[in-house]
Amino acid sequence: MTAIISAVNVTKRYGEVLGLNGFSAEIGPGITALVGPNGAGKSTLFRLLIGQLRPDGGSLTVLDRPAWGSVGAHREIGYCPEGPAVYDWMTGWEFVVYLLRLDGFARAEAERRALDAVQTVGLGTAAHRRMHGYSKGMRQRVKIAQALAHGPRLLLLDEPLNGLDPVGRVELQGLFTRLAGSGHHLLVSSHVLYELERMTEQVVMITNGRVVAEGNLHRLRAALDAHPQSITLRTPDPRRLAHLLAPWPHVTSLEFSGEDVLVVRTRSPDAFYQALPELVTREHLAVRGMSSPDDDLETVFRFLAG
């Protein structure tokens, strides 16, 4: 795998506080999800990658160049920061033009690209209104537009879907996927975890400034084999179902949650999923719903992070 981003033992301190603590990861082409709780070091990593911060230790390269001090490399990176980060007194289109001109584009070219970018993120005619009246989702789209507009190879998107409505999220997820298909590389952070699962299987999990896991999400899931998982069953008679499941050797606990919900914890979800239909059929049970809150990225992260 050709590493787009390579971090070896990167450390960043804010006085006594460690922003990154020996962060090491190889991030390859396509879309990579960066997952971690607030304060894990995700935004610090982004700012190190754009050369805004200087690492206190270790080595960090982006597109084969050191992240710190490679001002020219910024042309190949598009960054969408977390937070408001826009000028309310400009229109969305003006803002993108302005930032493109900081990239060195002549006015006419900047205006053309900005128009293309605001259309790309679906801002429509709102792009020509002052951002003072923008919703959070519209601001988010402007930030994504400015990250895309100069045609970077690498997009660093810090919580890019934050504040978008469900339709907007799906639209931008699709856009990110298509951008990856057209040769861009994306590092996307989010704590809305299922959104990342829809876009990529490549994941880097970070907590307390360290990588706790990286690689293919499915392979990481395999690490859960020895970890009890929860399965929620919705049934009108949860007590009878619990009575029937209690003897199963891999079921470790049963918990009633509300009048019609039974939460089962099992050490062997595969065996559970295999055996349950047979039990339901044999005992004429009414199971109206089944879900596994553990069966998502968050659980993997929590488990791996300890």
Add this chain to the structure above:
Amino acid sequence: MSLHPPRYSLAPPTLRPHASRVQVVFWATVRERLGAMNIVLLAFIFTVVLLQIIIPFYFATLVPGLANGPELSFFYLPFASQVWFFFVVLLTASVGAGVIANDLATRSITMYLARPITHLDYLVAKAAAVAVWITIAVVAPTLLGTTIVLALGYVPLPLALQAAGAFLGVGILTIVAFTGLAVLVSSAAPKSAYAAAAIFGLLAGAEIVAFVAWTISGEPAVLYLSVEQDVLATAQAAFHVPGGVLDPTGAAAILIALGAVTFYLAWRRLATIDAVAE
């Protein structure tokens, strides 16, 4: 609706030179600061300064015994008035406070610094934008007033040129000191309102502290602490006004040093702007 990637290619375009990118930040900042309050303050400053320059020369024409005509020291009146200085400080606080603090508060600075510009480029552009506003307040009305009294025939051309040079010299020292202080405070404050209060407090507070310390101790050297007193000392020398208690060279050096040191500290501060929790 389905969104599609932009139509442009990944081929690198022909990019404009480095200086033009700095100019983009500069002009955007000048425009951003074009608020109603700053315009009102500027209008007030122009009115005050023009009146303080024109009126003394007008009355000088009415004095028949003024054998040698008006002197250079007549132009000193705007400096002698606390009103002008007070409003220039207000304008500096109003213009300078948000110039960096707003970018830090909204984190838009991260988008600047993700571009091919350096911390120093950014700071130079921001400082230049502040300096333009302070120049308009400090130099423009004095030069306009000098031009008017020249046009009205109140002063001869050599005297007007001498006065313009003096206004320019003192003005530059003032601009350097005020701009450096403004960008430093703006880069250090979490909100522009705090920065405005700090700029005003530092400039006005230093004047009060210096004056009280001088009154108590009788030691004139403490007046160097006051930016206003430093400006006045250089202005007294420039306009040949007798009676100054401070050495004008020392005062000028302090103003330049204040501008240079505060600018340097602002630059150092920008290099560590991310000393905040996520």
